[in-house]
Amino acid sequence: MDGELRTQLMKAIDRNLERSLSELSELVGQPSISSQGVGMDAAAELVADLLRRHDLSSRLIETPSYPVVYGEWKGGRPGSLVLYNHYDVQPADPLDLWNSPPFEVTRVDGKLVGRGIADDKGHIISRLAALDAVREVLGDLPCTVKLMIEGGEEISSPHIPEFVQEHRDLLAADACIWETGGVDFSGRPVITLGMRGICYLQYDVRTMSRDAHSGMAHLLPNAAWRLVQALGTLKDPEGHIAVEGFFDDALKPTERDLQLISELPNADEDMYASYGISEFINGLSGDAAERAVYSPTANIAGFSSGYQGAGAKTVIPSSAMAKMDFRLIPDQDPEDIYRKVCSHLEREGFGDVEVTYLGGERAAATDPDEPWVRLAIETAREVYGKEPIVWPMIGGSGPMHPFRHTLGVPIVTSGVGDPETLIHAPNENIRIENFVLGTLHTALLVARYAQGRAAAT
Amino acid sequence: MDGELRTQLMKAIDRNLERSLSELSELVGQPSISSQGVGMDAAAELVADLLRRHDLSSRLIETPSYPVVYGEWKGGRPGSLVLYNHYDVQPADPLDLWNSPPFEVTRVDGKLVGRGIADDKGHIISRLAALDAVREVLGDLPCTVKLMIEGGEEISSPHIPEFVQEHRDLLAADACIWETGGVDFSGRPVITLGMRGICYLQYDVRTMSRDAHSGMAHLLPNAAWRLVQALGTLKDPEGHIAVEGFFDDALKPTERDLQLISELPNADEDMYASYGISEFINGLSGDAAERAVYSPTANIAGFSSGYQGAGAKTVIPSSAMAKMDFRLIPDQDPEDIYRKVCSHLEREGFGDVEVTYLGGERAAATDPDEPWVRLAIETAREVYGKEPIVWPMIGGSGPMHPFRHTLGVPIVTSGVGDPETLIHAPNENIRIENFVLGTLHTALLVARYAQGRAAAT
Numbered sequence: 057m058d059g060e061l062r063t064q065l066m067k068a069i070d071r072n073l074e075r076s077l078s079e080l081s082e083l084v085g086q087p088s089i090s091s092q093g094v095g096m097d098a099a100a101e102l103v104a105d106l107l108r109r110h111d112l113s114s115r116l117i118e119t120p121s122y123p124v125v126y127g128e129w130k131g132g133r134p135g136s137l138v139l140y141n142h143y144d145v146q147p148a149d150p151l152d153l154w155n156s157p158p159f160e161v162t163r164v165d166g167k168l169v170g171r172g173i174a175d176d177k178g179h180i181i182s183r184l185a186a187l188d189a190v191r192e193v194l195g196d197l198p199c200t201v202k203l204m205i206e207g208g209e210e211i212s213s214p215h216i217p218e219f220v221q222e223h224r225d226l227l228a229a230d231a232c233i234w235e236t237g238g239v240d241f242s243g244r245p246v247i248t249l250g251m252r253g254i255c256y257l258q259y260d261v262r263t264m265s266r267d268a269h270s271g272m273a274h275l276l277p278n279a280a281w282r283l284v285q286a287l288g289t290l291k292d293p294e295g296h297i298a299v300e301g302f303f304d305d306a307l308k309p310t311e312r313d314l315q316l317i318s319e320l321p322n323a324d325e326d327m328y329a330s331y332g333i334s335e336f337i338n339g340l341s342g343d344a345a346e347r348a349v350y351s352p353t354a355n356i357a358g359f360s361s362g363y364q365g366a367g368a369k370t371v372i373p374s375s376a377m378a379k380m381d382f383r384l385i386p387d388q389d390p391e392d393i394y395r396k397v398c399s400h401l402e403r404e405g406f407g408d409v410e411v412t413y414l415g416g417e418r419a420a421a422t423d424p425d426e427p428w429v430r431l432a433i434e435t436a437r438e439v440y441g442k443e444p445i446v447w448p449m450i451g452g453s454g455p456m457h458p459f460r461h462t463l464g465v466p467i468v469t470s471g472v473g474d475p476e477t478l479i480h481a482p483n484e485n486i487r488i489e490n491f492v493l494g495t496l497h498t499a500l501l502v503a504r505y506a507q508g509r510a511a512a513t
Numbered sequence: 514m515d516g517e518l519r520t521q522l523m524k525a526i527d528r529n530l531e532r533s534l535s536e537l538s539e540l541v542g543q544p545s546i547s548s549q550g551v552g553m554d555a556a557a558e559l560v561a562d563l564l565r566r567h568d569l570s571s572r573l574i575e576t577p578s579y580p581v582v583y584g585e586w587k588g589g590r591p592g593s594l595v596l597y598n599h600y601d602v603q604p605a606d607p608l609d610l611w612n613s614p615p616f617e618v619t620r621v622d623g624k625l626v627g628r629g630i631a632d633d634k635g636h637i638i639s640r641l642a643a644l645d646a647v648r649e650v651l652g653d654l655p656c657t658v659k660l661m662i663e664g665g666e667e668i669s670s671p672h673i674p675e676f677v678q679e680h681r682d683l684l685a686a687d688a689c690i691w692e693t694g695g696v697d698f699s700g701r702p703v704i705t706l707g708m709r710g711i712c713y714l715q716y717d718v719r720t721m722s723r724d725a726h727s728g729m730a731h732l733l734p735n736a737a738w739r740l741v742q743a744l745g746t747l748k749d750p751e752g753h754i755a756v757e758g759f760f761d762d763a764l765k766p767t768e769r770d771l772q773l774i775s776e777l778p779n780a781d782e783d784m785y786a787s788y789g790i791s792e793f794i795n796g797l798s799g800d801a802a803e804r805a806v807y808s809p810t811a812n813i814a815g816f817s818s819g820y821q822g823a824g825a826k827t828v829i830p831s832s833a834m835a836k837m838d839f840r841l842i843p844d845q846d847p848e849d850i851y852r853k854v855c856s857h858l859e860r861e862g863f864g865d866v867e868v869t870y871l872g873g874e875r876a877a878a879t880d881p882d883e884p885w886v887r888l889a890i891e892t893a894r895e896v897y898g899k900e901p902i903v904w905p906m907i908g909g910s911g912p913m914h915p916f917r918h919t920l921g922v923p924i925v926t927s928g929v930g931d932p933e934t935l936i937h938a939p940n941e942n943i944r945i946e947n948f949v950l951g952t953l954h955t956a957l958l959v960a961r962y963a964q965g966r967a968a969a970t
Contacts, residue, residue, distance in 0.1 A: 091824025147826055211825050252728070256825045265789025269937045270838050271709070271909030273810035275784070275793040275802055280813035280835075281748075288745040291738075327732070331831075332722025336732040345732055353730035356737035357828050362815035363836060367548030368668050368713045368871045369604055370838050370910075371814050371937050374788075378737075379820060381727050381827050414825045452728030453827075480828050481724045 061193065062438055065499045068189035069492055076185045076495075077168070077488070079106060081161040083143075083177045084170040090144035090211045096122045103143045103180065103205055110184045111191075112203065117223070119215040122207030126226070129187060129201040135509030136200035137502065138229035138465060140454075141180050142209035145172030146480045153482035169485040174477035176235045178486045179494075180205060182472050183233075186499035190506070199506040202229060206455075209235075212254050212390075212415025213455035220458035231428040231505070232459055233498060236452070237471025238490050240445055241326035245436040245497065248469040249429060250421025250449035251456050252349070253384035255393040256357075256414040259283060263408075264374035267362070272372065279376040280361035286406040287378060290354055290397070295338060297354050297382075299400045305387045309350045313448040316424055317346045320445060323475075330475060349451050353383040379414075383451060390416025420456035421449055422466045431508075432468035435500040439493060470498045518650065519895055522956045525646035526949055533642045533952075534625070534945070536563060538618040540600075540634045541627040547601035547668045553579045560600045560637065560662055567641045568648075569660065574680070576672045579664030583683070586644060586658040592966035593657035594959065595686035595922060597912075598637050599666035602629030603937045610939035626942040631934035633692045635943045636951075637662060639929050640690075643956035647963070656963040659686060663912075666692075669711050669847075669872030670912035677915035688885040688962070689916055690955060693909070694928025695947050697902055698783035702893040702954065705926040706886060707878025707906035708913050709806070710841030712850040713814075713871040716740060720865075721831035724819070729829065736833035737818035743863040744835060747811055747854070752795060754811050754839075756857045762844045766807045770905040773881055774803045777902060780932075787932060806908050810840040836871075840908060847873025877913035878906055879923045888965075889925035892957040896950060927955045 069076075083106065088099030100116055100123045107114035107127035114127035125143065148158035148171045156162035158171040168178075183203065191197045204227060208214055220227060240246050263277035292298045309317070324341050328334060335341070340348050357380060362373030382393055394413045401409050422429060424446060436444040459465055472494035478484045526533075540563065545556030557573055557580045564571035564584035571584035582600065605615035605628045613619035615628040625635075640660065648654045661684060665671055677684060697703050720734035749755045766774070781798050785791060792798070797805050814837060819830030839850055851870045858866050879886060881903060893901040916922055929951035935941045 091826060092822065146828075147820070147822055149820070149822060210827075254827070256827070263790070266935070267938045268788060269909060270810070270812040270814060271840060271907065273812035273838075273840060274805040274808050274908060275797060276788060277790065277794050278813055280816050284741050284744050284813065284816070285748075287741050291742075331725060331733060333720070333734065337734050340732060348731040351731050353727070355727040355730035355827075355829055356735055356741065356819065357727055357826055358819035358821050358830070359737050359741070359816050359833070360818075360821040362813065363604070363606070364815045364817040364834070365549065365604055365606060368836065368838070369548060369814055369937070370667075370711070370713070370812075371603075372812055373815065376816070377821070379825065381730075381825070383728060383730060450728065451731060452726060478723070480726045480826065 061503060062496070062500055064193040065189045065503065066496055068192045069185055069495050069499065072185055072188055073492065076181050080168065080173065080178060080181045083181060084161045084173050085159055087159045088144050088172070088207070089147050090122060090208050091147060096144065096207055099143050100125055100207055106184065107203065110188060119219055121214050124207065124219060125205040127203035129197060131197055131199040133198040133510060135506065136202060136229040137231055137233060137505060138202045138204060138227050138463070139183055139233045140459065141183065141203065141205045141235045142176050142207065143180065143205050144207045144210050145175065146210050150482060155483055166487050166489060167485045168488060169483055171484055174473050174484055174486045175479040176209065178472045178491060179235045182491060182495040182498060185495045186502060189499040190503045194503060197506060198510050201502065202227060209454060212256055212417050214415050216455040217458045220462045224462055227463055229463065229465055232465040232467040233501065234454070234456065234467050234469045235471065236473060237469030238473030238494055239440065240321065241323055241475050242321065243440070244321070244442040245440040245444045246447065247432050247436060247444050248447045248450050249424055249467065251419065251452055251454045252449065253388060253390055253417050253419035254453035255382040255384060255390035255416040257380050257394060257397060258412040258414055259286065259378045259380065260410040260412070261376045261408060262374060267374045268372040270370040270372050276372050278372050280373045282408065283361065283376040283378055286401055286409045287356065289404045289406070297352065299396050301396050302393065305389060306352060307386045312424060314347065316446055316448045318343055320346050326475065349449050350385055352385055352388065355381050357381055383453060384419050386419045386421065389418060417453060417455050418457040420460040422460065422468070424448055426466040428466040429468055431504060432470065432501055435504055436497055439497045439500055470494060470501055518960060519953070519957055521650040522646045522960065523953055525649045526642055526952050526956065529642055529645055530949065533638050537625065537630065537635060537638045540638060541618045541630050542616055544616045545601050545664070546604050547579060547665050548604060553601065553664055556600050557582055557664055563641065564660065567645060576676055578671050581664070581676060582662040584660035586654060588654055588656040590655040590967060592963065593659060593686040594688055594690060594962060595659045595661060595684050595920070596640055596690045597916065598640065598660065598662045598692045599633045599664065600637065600662050601664045601667050602632065603667050607939060612940055623945050624942045625945060626940055628941055631930050631941055631943045632936040633666065635929045635948060636692045639948060639952040640955060642952045643959060646956040647960045651960060654963060655967050658959065659684060666911060669713055669874050671872050673912040674915040677919045681919055684920055686920065686922055689922040689924040690958065691911070691913065691924050691926045692928065693930060694926035695930030695951055696897065697778065698780055698932050699778065700897070701778070701899045702897040702901045703904065704889050704893060704901050705904045705907050706881055706924065708876065708909055708911045709906065710845060710847055710874050710876035711910035712839040712841060712847035712873040714837050714851060714854060715869040715871055716743065716835045716837065717867040717869070718833045718865060719831060724831045725829040727827040727829050733829050735829050737830045739865065740818065740833040740835055743858055743866045744813065746861045746863070754809065756853050758853050759850065762846060763809060764843045769881060771804065773903055773905045775800055777803050783932065806906050807842055809842055809845065812838050814838055840910060841876050843876045843878065846875060874910060874912050875914040877917040879917065879925070881905055883923040885923040886925055888961060889927065889958055892961055893954055896954045896957055927951060927958055
């Protein structure tokens with residue numbers, strides 16, 4: 057291994073670090089909440105501008121929802137990589153649990169805190185810092201690098217499958233670096249090869265034209281009760297999803313997947329400490345807990361009905377709302393799951409529950425024996441000095457499916473996170489040291505890929 | 514019947530009407546939300562002051578929660594009445610559904626709109642107007658009238674049983690006029706003789722120290738699911754309350770109760786129209802719907818967990834909260850019900866659900882054949898020119914139990930409401946014509962009682 061390359065890249069990243077962190081503050085300072093349509097156009101423009109500041113060509117490409125920022129570094133030689141990221145973030149609420157303003161980067165010890173700093177704005181800035189470092193150290197970046205930075209990841213990337221299909225020539229590449237990644241609780245680098253799919257639904261019940269005094273509860277229909285009972289039918293008493301046909305298209309993991317899972321370090325105790333719990337659900341632990349990523353989930357993400365203030369209010373709620381995300385595995389189809397949930401509720405006598413499809417995407421994974429995966433593992437080992445952890449599939453979701461199946465690229469992650477980044481939650485953060493290491497990993501991966509292509513031609 | 518007395522009282526009420534409505538605006542304008550502790554002391558002072566403006570002696574009597582306003586008119590002869598009312602109101606939310614500011618009286622057509630105007634501030638002002646009218650027309654009010662106006666009715670009158678016990682000599686009377694009442698959909702006067710009890714509980718679940726990304730839903734415990742499943746055990750699939758021992762102390766209605774129920778006009782269609790529904794729950798209608806007031810209820814008054822905003826947020830809620838009021842019948846004891854719900858949840862494996870007792874009171878009713886009830890019916894028939902409807906028990910609750918069982922007084926209602934007053938809901942209102950008629954009924958009832966006592970001595 058050329059340890060000198062790693063050292064030089066590290067020095068370049070360090071030299072540019074204050075600029076990177078300043079750009080990160082600028083980007084986090086621009087809210088971009090896709091689910092609420094807050095700040096999206098301004099954020100897209102800012103990202104396109106950041107790309108240009110780093111000598112990439114960039115432009116916005118419209119979609120039926122938010123624009124995709126497309127940026128490109130045109131290499132002089134064959135070979136190209138596509139990098140997937142997103143500029144949208146989760147809503148900041150509950151606001152009262154933040155220790156600092158969510159849309160402002162606050163430095164606390166070695167951490168930077170702000171909404172979207174880990175998911176995924178830290179990765180956008182890290183990619184730009186990595187490309188800078190490669191060009192500074194190699195004097196040139198001979199391969200082409202394509203950045204596709206979308207605005208709808210947090211709402212299940214509604215138009216990305218069609219977008220990738222339509223722009224498959226523009227996005228064509230040999231391999232792909234995905235958002236997310238970083239280190240585990242012990243500092244070992246984590247590389248992810250697959251993501252679950254998702255089907256996000258909202259349930260609404262309206263039982264009356266207005267709320268009523270609860271003294272009439274022996275006669276008038278309570279929307280909260282209807283929704284509690286309707287949700288109750290979605291799982292059996294043991295907690296298994298009870299929607300007819302839900303598992304029809306669910307594939308079992310391969311032997312190779314299960315082998316990789318069995319090699320994962322046991323993180324149970326770290327997870328317990330991180331979430332303040334004493335056990336996982338369903339008595340899972342160890343390998344069984346890790347294998348459970350191949351079990352689809354039905355998660356109540358929110359429930360709202362009636363009086364939620366202090367003390368007592370005696371009211372029969374006339375409306376109730378719940379949100380639910382199902383995490384899916386190959387080959388479950390989110391729109392099919394949506395239809396099956398509707399049929400299930402109808403059959404169980406809850407045809408009055410209105411179900412709205414808020415978005416979905418399919419699961420996808422890359423073969424762990426791809427050369428691109430091996431290169432990502434080798435470079436991670438070199439950067440972090442620890443044996444990488446390879447997840448054949450993680451619990452979260454992203455639009456990997458069109459990249460894997462339309463573009464046909466193998467996908468690895470390279471990232472700046474850790475298990476305590478609190479993504480999607482108050483006080484989302486990254487550690488500056490992990491920003492540096494993640495950037496170095498991306499830079500080394502890109503540099504080695506470019507050198508390999510150059511040597512091959 | 515002395516129709517002249519009614520005519521004279523009516524003229525006096527009309528003469529004073531603008532003053533009454535102006536006082537009503539003043540009282541509604543002072544928020545007094547007992548469940549949130551908003552404006553309570555100022556409201557108590559204002560009520561005491563209003564009583565003095567009408568020549569009653571008045572003072573605040575402290576309780577462990579909010580003060581009781583006690584007012585008295587000292588008659589020169591034996592005989593005394595006690596009038597029960599309350600100065601606290603329900604919270605105004607959901608605020609966005611109000612068409613005018615809740616704590617400001619707005620006049621729309623023949624209606625006055627504002628929080629608490631029907632429940633119960635309209636009644637407080639109506640009582641004062643009625644007493645004024647009696648004194649003006651009779652030249653004197655020979656019996657004693659005691660006003661007990663409490664501040665915790667909307668939080669289940671936490672200390673009223675002890676208060677009545679402690680002040681039983683002060684409050685001693687021959688009979689009682691209770692808050693609420695008015696007319697039904699067809700304009701017939703309604704007299705209520707009994708109220709259900711209540712047990713108000715809050716359920717809280719915390720499964721983790723913080724919310725988590727829903728990609729971990731195959732491992733991490735979801736508080737919303739826990740609470741949905743816990744609540745689900747409280748009713749069986751047919752919707753009947755499934756808490757062991759819940760019905761142990763529940764008495765059946767008497768034959769006389771059921772006879773009165775069978776004489777009630779069928780209001781099903783009016784209720785359907787009022788709430789925009791096509792049927793009641795459990796297939797109830799007609800007599801069966803009216804008899805259902807003797808069925809205790811378990812009402813979800815509110816449910817809150819996780820993300821409740823627009824669009825999608827993929828989070829595992831670490832906490833969930835629900836509020837529930839049980840309406841009770843004689844002889845159920847709210848504290849006993851609380852203990853039984855706790856035991857039930859424990860037994861069903863939901864010992865992690867924290868249950869908080871927010872308040873309770875016992876059901877109580879007056880014998881329909883009491884002379885005081887007959888007098889209330891006769892005077893209502895005279896005032897409204899229609900046959901009164903007598904409810905032996907209504908679905909709502911109030912602290913009738915200590916009045917019936919500690920003071921031993923027979924109780925009737927006399928009031929200014931109608932079925933469209935929207936109490937506890939946005940745009941709470943009264944009709945001015947019903948204010949006048951309800952005030953006239955109270956005045957005639959008091960005057961006839963005083964004349965009867967004077968004749969007897």
